[in-house]
Amino acid sequence: MSLPDDIIKSIINVVGKKKHHLHEPLFFGNEIKYLKKTITTNLVSSAGPFVKKFENQITRFTRSKYAISVVNGTEALHLSLVACGVKSNDEVLVPSITFAGTANAIVYSGAIPHFVDSEFETLGIDPQKLEKYLEKITIKKREFYFNKKTKRKIKAIMPVHVFGNICQIDKILKIAKKYNLLVIEDAAEALGSFFKNKHAGTFGLVGCFSFNGNKIMTTGGGGAIITNNRLLAKKIRHLSTTAKIDHCWEYIHDAVGYNFRMPNINAALGSAQIENLKEFLRSKKKLFLRYSQEFLKVNEVMLIKNPKSSQSNNWLNTIFIKKSSIKKRNKVLSLAQKNKIFLRPVWKPLHTLKHFKKMPKMNLDVAKKIYVSCINLPSSASYFISKK
Numbered sequence: 001m002s003l004p005d006d007i008i009k010s011i012i013n014v015v016g017k018k019k020h021h022l023h024e025p026l027f028f029g030n031e032i033k034y035l036k037k038t039i040t041t042n043l044v045s046s047a048g049p050f051v052k053k054f055e056n057q058i059t060r061f062t063r064s065k066y067a068i069s070v071v072n073g074t075e076a077l078h079l080s081l082v083a084c085g086v087k088s089n090d091e092v093l094v095p096s097i098t099f100a101g102t103a104n105a106i107v108y109s110g111a112i113p114h115f116v117d118s119e120f121e122t123l124g125i126d127p128q129k130l131e132k133y134l135e136k137i138t139i140k141k142r143e144f145y146f147n148k149k150t151k152r153k154i155k156a157i158m159p160v161h162v163f164g165n166i167c168q169i170d171k172i173l174k175i176a177k178k179y180n181l182l183v184i185e186d187a188a189e190a191l192g193s194f195f196k197n198k199h200a201g202t203f204g205l206v207g208c209f210s211f212n213g214n215k216i217m218t219t220g221g222g223g224a225i226i227t228n229n230r231l232l233a234k235k236i237r238h239l240s241t242t243a244k245i246d247h248c249w250e251y252i253h254d255a256v257g258y259n260f261r262m263p264n265i266n267a268a269l270g271s272a273q274i275e276n277l278k279e280f281l282r283s284k285k286k287l288f289l290r291y292s293q294e295f296l297k298v299n300e301v302m303l304i305k306n307p308k309s310s311q312s313n314n315w316l317n318t319i320f321i322k323k324s325s326i327k328k329r330n331k332v333l334s335l336a337q338k339n340k341i342f343l344r345p346v347w348k349p350l351h352t353l354k355h356f357k358k359m360p361k362m363n364l365d366v367a368k369k370i371y372v373s374c375i376n377l378p379s380s381a382s383y384f385i386s387k388k
Contacts, residue, residue, distance in 0.1 A: 038265045070261065073223035078258075088110030112150075319377060344376040
């Protein structure tokens with residue numbers, strides 16, 4: 001058989017011969033009960049008890065001190081950048097292999113995405129390559145480092161935990177400390193992922209999650225910001241609520257704020273979902289192990305696995321095709337479509353998109369290779385779960 005045939009056969013051996021989407025939400029808990037409560041009490045907008053309840057559930061699960069729920073993961077990143085003091089014309093280091101929203105948030109804040117390369121093992125930022133690059137292209141002025149070519153301050157770094165796989169965050173933190181960089185974690189896909197028993201998103205100054213319909217748990221649309229910094233949490237919450245000062249009747253705003261609050265009805269859905277998060281994680285671990293066993297039989301393919309020090313939530317199981325090309329990858333995707341198995345390639349590297357082509361970047365050879373070599377597999381939690 002051909003490689004595409006081998007891959008499709010392996011997928012079917014794990015999840016069965018039927019229509020398969022990439023990742024679907026799963027509802028079997030208190031979702032309807034909680035949603036009905038928001039409707040019967042008329043508390044469907046941004047004011048309501050489920051917002052606070054959901055935020056408390058997030059802090060307990062991630063072992064963080066503060067959580068602020070917002071409308072989506074992209075705006076969680078945007079608000080974090082603004083609140084952390086990233087200014088217009090600052091440069092923010094960000095991997096080229098990530099969802100467009102990561103870089104878009106940087107642009108929303110007036111800053112400049114500076115694209116850096118990734119590594120094959122975690123699909124996250126390559127710290128070794130990054131450190132050598134920064135040594136070459138930066139100059140220190142007082143406490144900050146500047147890009148020699150653009151003359152702009154390199155203010156922050158935004159590591160991404162791609163598909164739930166924790167990047168080499170410990171090494172990235174050391175680089176950030178050396179170069180005085182703010183660390184804003186894009187943990188959009190990593191709820192339930194840990195590095196050395198510490199949850200994704202708790203390493204940087206802030207961490208951001210997404211609860212879109214395709215994530216490990218969903219609020220329909222939504223996101224959250226976590227931090228252990230009390231003053232920063234207060235500032236983020238204030239900005240997310242249009243910077244409005246509490247008053248019995250007056251509309252007083254003390255800054256340009258954003259209407260990024262998560263509605264109570266979305267928080268109600270999230271509150272029910274997070275109650276079953278541990279079951280989702282167990283099911284997805286079983287699916288990952290089944291894929292691991294199955295793809296050992298396909299010599300040309302490797303399933304992406306996190307290092308032993310990390311625990312992935314296995315949000316999207318991902319295969320790496322050795323000696324791949326766009327043509328070879330697309331043959332797999334085409335055959336999968338014919339079998340109603342809706343696989344997905346990795347995002348097109350952001351530095352190749354028209355509106356990002358002129359942004360600063362390092363050599364991105366690995367990002368290009370990841371793009372032509374990696375494919376996401378059907379990864380819904382429903383395959384190995386016992387519904388209540």
